[in-house]
Structure formats: structure tokens, C-alpha cells
Amino acid sequence: MDETVDRERVVDLVRATIEEDLAGGVDVTTTSTVDPDQLSIAELVARADGVVAGLEIAELVMRQVAAPDDVEIEHGVTDGASVHEGDVLMTIRGKTRQLLTAERTALNLLCHLSGVATLTRRWVDAVEGTGAVIRDTRKTMPLLRILEKYAVRCGGGKNHRMGLSDAALIKDNHVIAAGGVAEAFRLVRKAYPDIAIEVEVDSVEDALIAVESGAELILLDNMDVPQLVDAVSKVAGRARLEASGGLTLDQARAVAETGVDFLAVGALTHSAPVLDIALDLREA
Structure with a gap:
């Protein structure tokens, strides 16, 4: 995100989106099927060509669901980059439960914002x-x-x-x-x-x-x-x-x-x- 984005407002928004998914207090499917100590690597992968936007938002979701130090995150690209089908946009290492609980909220925001950026680029071009x-x-x-x-x-x-x-x-x-x-x-x-x-x-x-x-x-x-x-x-x-x-x-x-x-x-x-x-x- 650039300096014009009010980060405090974004944090509040992300927290609200997470709370929407966890209104009942727990991810019942994930806690039932995944050991609490299991670790995994998650890759955010483009399934189509476009322009990416919202990687820091997706990262923020991951760090809000997990304790900030419980995840290791590596960005493959930066916001504004043109990406192609199969490109790895971000790699996250952490507890499997936390990764799966955060998955849909992170993707909802990332996919939508990247769609806006992609359509904008078409008009600009x-x-x-x-x-x-x-x-x-x-x-x-x-x-x-x-x-x-x-x-x-x-x-x-x-x-x-x-x-x-x-x-x-x-x-x-x-x-x-x-x-x-x-x-x-x-x-x-x-x-x-x-x-x-x-x-x-x-x-x-x-x-x-x-x-x-x-x-x-x-x-x-x-x-x-x-x-x-x-x-x-x-x-x-x-x-x-x-x-x-x-x-x-x-x-x-x-x-x-x-x-x-x-x-x-x-x-x-x-x-x-x-x-x-x-x-x-x-x-x-």
C-alpha cells in the first residue's frame, strides 16, 4: 500500500471481515480436521493473467488470524505487477489451521482488488x-x-x-x-x-x-x-x-x-x- 492509504482504517476493515467469518468463534471444519501443531506452506497462485493488487491486505489478514510472528511470508511480486496464470504471488509458512481459517477472507479481498486493477489497466492501455x-x-x-x-x-x-x-x-x-x-x-x-x-x-x-x-x-x-x-x-x-x-x-x-x-x-x-x-x- 502507498502512503495515501489510511492503514489504521484498513486494519479495522480487515478485522471486521475476519469477524464476519468467525462470528461463531471458531472454524469448525478446520479445527475438526487439522492438528493444532501441523505446519504447512500456502502459495497464492494466479489462475489467470492480470494485474495484482492487495497483497499487503492478504498478508494483513494472515497476520490478524495468526499471531504476527507465527507466519513467515514471502512476496513473489508487488502490487501493480502484471502476472500470468501459474505465477506464485505470495508464499506463507505457518500453522495449517490459521492458514485455512484466513484463506477465504484473504482471497476475497485479493481477488476483488486485483480484478479492479486488471480492469483499470485495460482502460489505461x-x-x-x-x-x-x-x-x-x-x-x-x-x-x-x-x-x-x-x-x-x-x-x-x-x-x-x-x-x-x-x-x-x-x-x-x-x-x-x-x-x-x-x-x-x-x-x-x-x-x-x-x-x-x-x-x-x-x-x-x-x-x-x-x-x-x-x-x-x-x-x-x-x-x-x-x-x-x-x-x-x-x-x-x-x-x-x-x-x-x-x-x-x-x-x-x-x-x-x-x-x-x-x-x-x-x-x-x-x-x-x-x-x-x-x-x-x-x-x-
């Missing part, structure tokens, strides 16, 4: 060379945002705001409530003079109103390629532009080539398939 940046959204799983946005970074994407207080995003409902784009912008700027403001618009005309109001970042919502080209031409560099809404991977490059600065892709976090990773156990 699709727009390579255009100058456009792939960004995520707030369409994240509740309580997993800090990890999912980390996984986006592992895949080469950038983060939009983390929460509602980081920056202002004036959306269509705010515009309706305020009585127009210009008025909504004025009210936010008055209340928060120093905060970054992005304005969502669904027409080139409203984009120009936002620019004239002082907006430096404009979200072009559900516009097709010709509309995006028109918006880029008419805004003419006076504000940064972000395409969003209904974007698909097969059209990503065409959208990026319109000259927008960002593509906001909710699918990175809300629709990423997991990367298949397994835990293979063998005798120590």
Missing part, C-alpha cells in the same frame, strides 16, 4: 498515447472505497475525489435545486472559496455557461463522440474536460481522441470481475 487519464468514481462498494481506489492506482488509473468533502461536484440535481448552472456554481464558490469545483453538464451550451461562471473542470455527461469534439473545440482549453456516463472499453480510445482530459469510469469499481487467484496448500 486502451487510451495510451492520447493524453487522456482514466479516473474512477464514487461508485464503490460501501466501506471498500479506500481499497478499491488504491487498486485503481495499482492499475495505472487516477482517483477522483475520495468523498463528498474533498471537492465539489455540481450534478444535475444540484443545478435543478439551485436554479441553474451559473447559480449553483456561484453558491458553492461562495460557501467554499478554496475548494475545487467540477460541474456536470449534458449539453455543450451548459458547458460554456459553466466556463463563463469560472468552472475549471467540467464533466460532460452521456455525450457521444461528435458532441465531445464540439465541446472540446468550443471550450478551447479554458477548462479541463471529463467524459463520463455510458462509456465502454471498446469506445474508450475514440472518446480519448476527442481531446478530453479525463474519462470517468464507474465500471472500474462497480463492475470489475475478480481475478482468479487460489491458495494451494502443501506440507512444510
Whole structure:
């Protein structure tokens, strides 16, 4: 994990996920079938090609289930690495009971985060060379945002705001409530003079109103390629532009080539398939 990740929050999250599995206090299958002193080696192995994210999270799960000094862990790769089917991502040596109890929680997090990183990398690769940046959204799983946005970074994407207080995003409902784009912008700027403001618009005309109001970042919502080209031409560099809404991977490059600065892709976090990773156990 990088320095932007709140490690204390991650530890709390990991503990909660472990408690979810151990709500009854014990892993009844493992304690019934495995001697308490048995030692094993577990390998986390990629079952498909992709980009890995969350290895430190998986390690943290292992060390939370076991006493920290009861496991020896060796990383085969680091987060953000491209991996191939059969690659060993991590090797853990410890008590078999603890390894098996931690297995599903560690894999749930690792497979999901690696799936987010893998999908992000596909989008980043699709727009390579255009100058456009792939960004995520707030369409994240509740309580997993800090990890999912980390996984986006592992895949080469950038983060939009983390929460509602980081920056202002004036959306269509705010515009309706305020009585127009210009008025909504004025009210936010008055209340928060120093905060970054992005304005969502669904027409080139409203984009120009936002620019004239002082907006430096404009979200072009559900516009097709010709509309995006028109918006880029008419805004003419006076504000940064972000395409969003209904974007698909097969059209990503065409959208990026319109000259927008960002593509906001909710699918990175809300629709990423997991990367298949397994835990293979063998005798120590």
C-alpha cells in the first residue's frame, strides 16, 4: 500500500471481515480436521493473467488470524505487477489451521482488488498515447472505497475525489435545486472559496455557461463522440474536460481522441470481475 492509504482504517476493515467469518468463534471444519501443531506452506497462485493488487491486505489478514510472528511470508511480486496464470504471488509458512481459517477472507479481498486493477489497466492501455487519464468514481462498494481506489492506482488509473468533502461536484440535481448552472456554481464558490469545483453538464451550451461562471473542470455527461469534439473545440482549453456516463472499453480510445482530459469510469469499481487467484496448500 502507498502512503495515501489510511492503514489504521484498513486494519479495522480487515478485522471486521475476519469477524464476519468467525462470528461463531471458531472454524469448525478446520479445527475438526487439522492438528493444532501441523505446519504447512500456502502459495497464492494466479489462475489467470492480470494485474495484482492487495497483497499487503492478504498478508494483513494472515497476520490478524495468526499471531504476527507465527507466519513467515514471502512476496513473489508487488502490487501493480502484471502476472500470468501459474505465477506464485505470495508464499506463507505457518500453522495449517490459521492458514485455512484466513484463506477465504484473504482471497476475497485479493481477488476483488486485483480484478479492479486488471480492469483499470485495460482502460489505461486502451487510451495510451492520447493524453487522456482514466479516473474512477464514487461508485464503490460501501466501506471498500479506500481499497478499491488504491487498486485503481495499482492499475495505472487516477482517483477522483475520495468523498463528498474533498471537492465539489455540481450534478444535475444540484443545478435543478439551485436554479441553474451559473447559480449553483456561484453558491458553492461562495460557501467554499478554496475548494475545487467540477460541474456536470449534458449539453455543450451548459458547458460554456459553466466556463463563463469560472468552472475549471467540467464533466460532460452521456455525450457521444461528435458532441465531445464540439465541446472540446468550443471550450478551447479554458477548462479541463471529463467524459463520463455510458462509456465502454471498446469506445474508450475514440472518446480519448476527442481531446478530453479525463474519462470517468464507474465500471472500474462497480463492475470489475475478480481475478482468479487460489491458495494451494502443501506440507512444510
